[in-house]
Amino acid sequence: MNHAPRLAARRVGIDTFRENVAYLHRECPIVRAEGFIALAKIDLSVNGDGRDISAVLNVVDDERIVAPSEIGLSEQAFEQLGAPEGTQIAIAHAEPPASLHCLHRKIAGERLVRDEWMAIVADIAQRRYSKIELAAFVVACSQFELDRDEVAHLTEAMTAAGRKLDWQERPVVDKHCIGGIPGNRTSMLVVPIVAAHGMLIPKTSSRAITSPAGTADTMEVLATVELGFDRLAEIAHQLRGCLACGSVAELSPADDVLISVERPLRLDSPGQMVASILSKKRASGSTHMVLDIPVGPSAKVRSMSEAQRLKKLFEYVSRHVGMTLDAVITDGRQPIGNGIGPVLEARDVMQVLSGDPAGPNDLRQKALRLAGRVIEFDPDVRGGDGFGIARDILDSGRALQKMNEIIDAQGRRQDVPPLGRLTLDVLAGRDGFVEAIDNLEIATIARLAGAPKVSGAGVDLFRKLGDRVRADDVLYRIYADYPADLEFARRMSDRFSAYRIGDKEPSPHAFVEF
């Protein structure tokens, strides 16, 4: 690129979410001379001796955004390039990402080998794929199901592309849920119980992407969660546990980029789910993990056979990357606990920890079972003893004490956010029994109400599966802070209330038990 033309860099204050965009004026000599057109990809370089970053081109007709002598860069592109405004940037037609022929082989339905996965993931992590190419990759991987070795190589490649934490001891235990069940905040109970037992459980969680609250969002109601790695390690080593926010961008940068197309496409194929979860867990240094796979008609996994297949895939790949995995299939027919949304879920968790009889028993039971399985990773614990140990720790108050230590160490929040100021009660409308609760619909109502961005927003469930209701009973209460949010949530609940009320008392059989 020694002779490549140059233009002065300018930061354009547009957030293009994980995609580098460059803005060139239509009258810019380079656009005119080189036939660049909108959506073309260009390579940018500060030294002119290669490619620092690639970007998608938007052509601009307004000099206030970018002048003909400048190259505008979206916030992401400017940050990634890392040069100050005014730097002369060399510009060239983009060399296609080196792995593009592998992508085309995958689109054609071929099986890729390890090196090809490595090449694709490295290009994705370095943001060399456009959104269109990312979407093509995600769809291609979901259409012809990846075989288990391909998933193993994808996982390995995604781990290799990021930073890997080292805890200097083992086992390092963890607990993870594949998601999809609102209110399922078991991590905030499992971590203090397991840490109180003495095992190292440095839990890093992400914020909600499509759900009304992630563990990081809920923990943030109580304490600081954005900790640097050094501080996080210090707390974890001292207290045996923490509940912090993990940076996906750091631990699995390829996953961070892929999410930007998987989310709007609502695609979450088994291969990509396994690679995404295990690459992040491997990178965060976990050696042993209990995995929660909820099954239910509105859960991510809808049948027991599908759950069994997914479990086997997780087991195969975790062995490949050297992790010990205990995957459990759980009841995903309805939300866990009562509250949905950061403040409401934090309330449920603290009620269970403090032994408050108002605390939701389903959350308590599930957390004890999962904590028990984690505790059984301890070589000194006999198989089957975990649940009892966990229950003793919880009931003795040691888990609450541990939680308070963790909150204080991370930084107790002084201005605990209140519940939303506006409320709306949704009534049963008829006498009968709660026959079904739709996880997706109730999550959508909570999100429209403002969760997780507005931490006091969400939904509080007053009735659960099998409960008898009268027409004027409140099924759930919506909390919001802004009238427009409440209005969106109200209109959604008018159309899809998430509850089905029927005449028959459902038989109270245990759907799954572990």
Added chain:
Amino acid sequence: MNHAPRLAARRVGIDTFRENVAYLHRECPIVRAEGFIALAKIDLSVNGDGRDISAVLNVVDDERIVAPSEIGLSEQAFEQLGAPEGTQIAIAHAEPPASLHCLHRKIAGERLVRDEWMAIVADIAQRRYSKIELAAFVVACSQFELDRDEVAHLTEAMTAAGRKLDWQERPVVDKHCIGGIPGNRTSMLVVPIVAAHGMLIPKTSSRAITSPAGTADTMEVLATVELGFDRLAEIAHQLRGCLACGSVAELSPADDVLISVERPLRLDSPGQMVASILSKKRASGSTHMVLDIPVGPSAKVRSMSEAQRLKKLFEYVSRHVGMTLDAVITDGRQPIGNGIGPVLEARDVMQVLSGDPAGPNDLRQKALRLAGRVIEFDPDVRGGDGFGIARDILDSGRALQKMNEIIDAQGRRQDVPPLGRLTLDVLAGRDGFVEAIDNLEIATIARLAGAPKVSGAGVDLFRKLGDRVRADDVLYRIYADYPADLEFARRMSDRFSAYRIGDKEPSPHAFVEF
């Protein structure tokens, strides 16, 4: 959307190429309250009683681009919304396109029925799909090959989504090539020959998308090609032919949108190619068409069996949509003619029309054969007589005369653009024979030199397949107008010259003959 919040419309001078983008300031109350995030989709409406357009959201941090009280719209979105700046626009979370469940069925590998294709194509034509969703659709359709009924329904849906021209007579004949062969400008010979024979051939072509010149780009060197439909019809009825620029956006709006992702992905699956070509031809009112399918190692179709399969698919679908089709498989091993780029190709065409012995004979022969097949659609012409009739028309000068009439009627260009001012000769480098010419590489060199945007830019071939060369013979000359363009083309030709020179004289067998 009666209670939907409103913001003042503002045109943002950014060209986002077939994708509606809305820009909202991060501090805008709607972004803050409703948890809109970058890449979310929103619905916009002027009256607040539905959705006028959907747009992808970019979040902005610069008030000079958009203020917190405004909603910025990319040029495409502003134009499609059709309201003046300052109009109060109602904004809501996007209702997903109604056909999204059909897209998910296709991603899952299901066979779609006619109504589902109609629903998808209508949403695409109305720009309700984001780029990511479009990419997902294109990949899903290319992975599990569409069956021929699906292709027929897709074609029908794409035709139905646009305007349909009516010529008030039949047959209306046409000639089309699936593309991929540089210099292949036979339409500019076929049209005057067939029109001189008296058949109606109102040819509309598109500009180059990925090639160094389309028929519209080349014709524009000689005459105006942007004619309204009324003027075009007047000329065609009077002269029996025309060579105008067709608006894909009008005739097949869904195709116009799909191209915006197919092009960067370089995906052109058989089903989508057939639907794209036949929907446009059907919409342009053609009743009979000769289709050119070139086969060669660097052509779009690389083997005879692949060509035969594609031919059958074209035949099946054209019958479904009520068109008479004659598909011919042609020699696609190298470029046709000598010039590649608008001015150079126009030169070749005019040389052949005027009987100049310097004119390329391969272009002449191919055009005569194709014109002959079109002429045989005439019920009064005996099978096999077409070629002779076409040759007589060309050699008698009647085709040249017809071409001049068409040029004058469309508007003869007074300022015929010159050849590029800068040239570079690429030499053979060794003695031997031309064993291969790569269509894609030579096209890339011509594009880097500036074609088709710079109409005098391109490549002039001095040697073709089988020619004996000495080391210092010129293989081809690159023409450019800008030093940077010439430099790009030079670097490309240094790496990939497009020519393979070997020791063996290739046997001069006819690769395909029709």
